[in-house]
Amino acid sequence: MSSPCCVIASTKLIIHRLCRHVQHRRLPHAYSIAHFCTDRSQSPKAYYITTPIFYVNAAPHIGHVYSAVTADCLHRYKLLQRYNSRLATGTDEHGLKIQQAAGSAGKDPLNFCTEVSESFKHVFQRCGISYTDYIRTTEKRHRQAVEHFWTVLLSKGYIYKGTYEGWYSTPDESFLTETQVTDSTDSEGRRIKVSTESGHKVEWMNEDNYMFRLSDFRTQLLHWLRSNPNTIQPVKFQHLVLQWLEDDDIPDLSVSRQKSRLQWGIPVPGDPEQTIYVWLDALVNYLTVVGYPQNHSKWWSVVHHVVGKDILKFHAIYWPAFLLAAGLALPQKIYVHSHWTVKGKKMSKSIGNVINPLESIEKFTVDGLRYFLLRQGVPDSDCDYYDDKVMKMCNSELADALGGLLNRCAAPSLNPTQVYPRFSTSCFPAVGPSGKAVSEDYRMIEAVSALPGIIEQHFENLYVYKALEAIGACVRLTNGFVQRHAPWRLDRNNPEEQQWLDTILHVSLECLRIYGILLQPVVPDLADKILSRLGVTPEERSWNSLNFLNKFQGRECALEGRALGPDLGVLFSRLERSQIKGKTTKKGTQPKSKS
Ligand SMILES: Nc1ncnc2c1ncn2[C@@H]1O[C@H](COP(=O)(O)OP(=O)(O)OP(=O)(O)O)[C@@H](O)[C@H]1O
Numbered sequence: 001m002s003s004p005c006c007v008i009a010s011t012k013l014i015i016h017r018l019c020r021h022v023q024h025r026r027l028p029h030a031y032s033i034a035h036f037c038t039d040r041s042q043s044p045k046a047y048y049i050t051t052p053i054f055y056v057n058a059a060p061h062i063g064h065v066y067s068a069v070t071a072d073c074l075h076r077y078k079l080l081q082r083y084n085s086r087l088a089t090g091t092d093e094h095g096l097k098i099q100q101a102a103g104s105a106g107k108d109p110l111n112f113c114t115e116v117s118e119s120f121k122h123v124f125q126r127c128g129i130s131y132t133d134y135i136r137t138t139e140k141r142h143r144q145a146v147e148h149f150w151t152v153l154l155s156k157g158y159i160y161k162g163t164y165e166g167w168y169s170t171p172d173e174s175f176l177t178e179t180q181v182t183d184s185t186d187s188e189g190r191r192i193k194v195s196t197e198s199g200h201k202v203e204w205m206n207e208d209n210y211m212f213r214l215s216d217f218r219t220q221l222l223h224w225l226r227s228n229p230n231t232i233q234p235v236k237f238q239h240l241v242l243q244w245l246e247d248d249d250i251p252d253l254s255v256s257r258q259k260s261r262l263q264w265g266i267p268v269p270g271d272p273e274q275t276i277y278v279w280l281d282a283l284v285n286y287l288t289v290v291g292y293p294q295n296h297s298k299w300w301s302v303v304h305h306v307v308g309k310d311i312l313k314f315h316a317i318y319w320p321a322f323l324l325a326a327g328l329a330l331p332q333k334i335y336v337h338s339h340w341t342v343k344g345k346k347m348s349k350s351i352g353n354v355i356n357p358l359e360s361i362e363k364f365t366v367d368g369l370r371y372f373l374l375r376q377g378v379p380d381s382d383c384d385y386y387d388d389k390v391m392k393m394c395n396s397e398l399a400d401a402l403g404g405l406l407n408r409c410a411a412p413s414l415n416p417t418q419v420y421p422r423f424s425t426s427c428f429p430a431v432g433p434s435g436k437a438v439s440e441d442y443r444m445i446e447a448v449s450a451l452p453g454i455i456e457q458h459f460e461n462l463y464v465y466k467a468l469e470a471i472g473a474c475v476r477l478t479n480g481f482v483q484r485h486a487p488w489r490l491d492r493n494n495p496e497e498q499q500w501l502d503t504i505l506h507v508s509l510e511c512l513r514i515y516g517i518l519l520q521p522v523v524p525d526l527a528d529k530i531l532s533r534l535g536v537t538p539e540e541r542s543w544n545s546l547n548f549l550n551k552f553q554g555r556e557c558a559l560e561g562r563a564l565g566p567d568l569g570v571l572f573s574r575l576e577r578s579q580i581k582g583k584t585t586k587k588g589t590q591p592k593s594k595s
Pocket residue numbers: 052053054055062063064066067171307308309310311338339340341346347348349350351
């Protein structure tokens with residue numbers, strides 16, 4: 001995505017910002033790391049994260065994994081901060097598309113859904129998605145939640161029987177106004193109408209069904225978003241939703257289908273001739289997971305949705321309107337991400353230009369794929385996926401920069417005793433530049449000290465690529481530090497040189513410890529390898545342990561003198577083009593065919 005000069009320019013900018021974070025040469029007392037050492041262990045705060053639930057009309061692809069990995073990163077980050085975090089994902093299993101897909105596969109719809117749902121579960125497990133809840137909309141608990149939700153809306157007068165007349169797109173399961181459709185031609189040259197946004201064919205529908213009073217909620221939704229300007233992130237999506245609410249028609253929404261058209265869904269309570277609209281059914285899953293209607297309140301007040309931009313309207317207009325109607329709290333945040341494209345086109349089951357995640361992890365490993373998706377995926381804009389790009393990024397950032405640093409600084413050739421080396425304040429005094437340290441070394445210390453605060457800010461906004469950019473910039477600074485002082489040229493038999501050598505290694509391992517802790521939400525296995533090699537125990541890996549270079553700040557360092565962990569080989573093996581081209585999915589790991 002970035003050209004080499006963009007990378008250099010942005011690196012300089014990040015380093016500049018990191019350095020500006022701490023104004024003084026000597027780390028001032030006020031800049032202790034206390035602000036990310038908040039002890040939440042006494043009463044862990046609840047935090048509830050959801051991915052979209054995925055439509056089971058075809059096998060999972062990289063786009064689905066991206067939504068799940070993004071949400072998983074947030075979940076792991078919150079756990080590190082000692083929140084009681086919950087991550088829900090699952091499958092959306094009702095609707096006409098599934099009815100049709102099961103029909104053409106000659107399968108019973110539920111068996112068909114079970115097969116595909118299992119393949120999503122399998123892919124997510126293989127990709128390290130540490131979900132706590134997996135929901136299927138064909139479960140009994142969900143049907144009960146939807147029926148209850150419907151009954152509440154009906155009893156409050158927000159659902160009425162009416163006639164829907166207008167455009168409908170079955171592939172998008174979505175209603176469209178006149179301004180949202182355009183003329184086109186099909187493959188046989190016939191004139192058709194299509195959705196302007198998705199390009200999918202639309203049909204004119206005229207049928208009696210139940211309508212939801214969506215139009216009643218325009219003012220409340222506007223008020224909600226105007227008074228909570230950071231609810232939808234990135235902010236450009238909040239502006240887009242505000243624009244829809246201000247400028248577009250917000251007509252009442254049809255929330256049921258005649259059973260003759262759609263059998264595969266939840267029947268309307270008290271009217272078996274109508275089936276509940278798949279989006280109303282699907283959205284309620286977020287409530288089902290947390291025990292609606294009995295005991296959802298603790299989790300519901302802290303819900304955070306992660307969604308693709310294609311389903312923004314459903315999550316930022318329909319869903320909040322349903323919640324307002326039901327008298328329930330609105331989401332705390334809606335994190336939106338853009339799309340992975342292939343040669344400029346959205347990766348999509350319907351187009352068929354999908355990348356199989358299992359093949360990608362065979363080629364790049366789970367952490368390689370996770371790192372690439374979160375490092376290259378920019379929530380604000382689409383990004384093209386191709387294997388060469390993944391390979392180059394993994395090689396330069398994971399194998400060379402990070403792996404090379406660990407390999408150099410923990411190697412027995414430089415550290416024959418294999419213990420966490422001692423730091424000498426006379427070699428690297430707190431006030432400098434003095435001792436053996438030069439001003440660039442002090443700048444590096446400042447940058448790494450500031451890093452956790454910066455990463456916290458980026459994770460909170462789910463700008464993971466910015467967090468990884470900042471970590472990458474610090475890794476380059478640490479490599480520069482090692483290169484500058486070339487510890488391999490120092491003589492261990494000379495006490496003064498040995499002290500400096502140990503200090504260089506101590507500082508470098510401290511940097512690696514901070515990178516290891518911060519990288520856990522993104523690349524859990526790789527981070528574990530780093531921290532285990534440094535001898536960092538599981539209890540020393542939380543956000544509270546981000547106290548960088550204690551000795552420099554005049555405090556004790558628990559790791560100093562402790563044995564390093566065993567050497568488990570290279571951190572990340574460099575990938576070769578020939579190797580990647582030759583690799584295909586192992587027999588038996590291919591997701592089952594859906595249609
Ligand atoms: N190309 C993509 N890039 C990023 N995320 C995606 C992509 N495709 C799907 N997703 C994520 O998965 C969710 C569900 O997508 P969906 O099941 O509609 O997949 P799809 O391949 O776009 O299907 P279809 O082609 O049938 O529309 C999206 O809302 C989004 O969160």
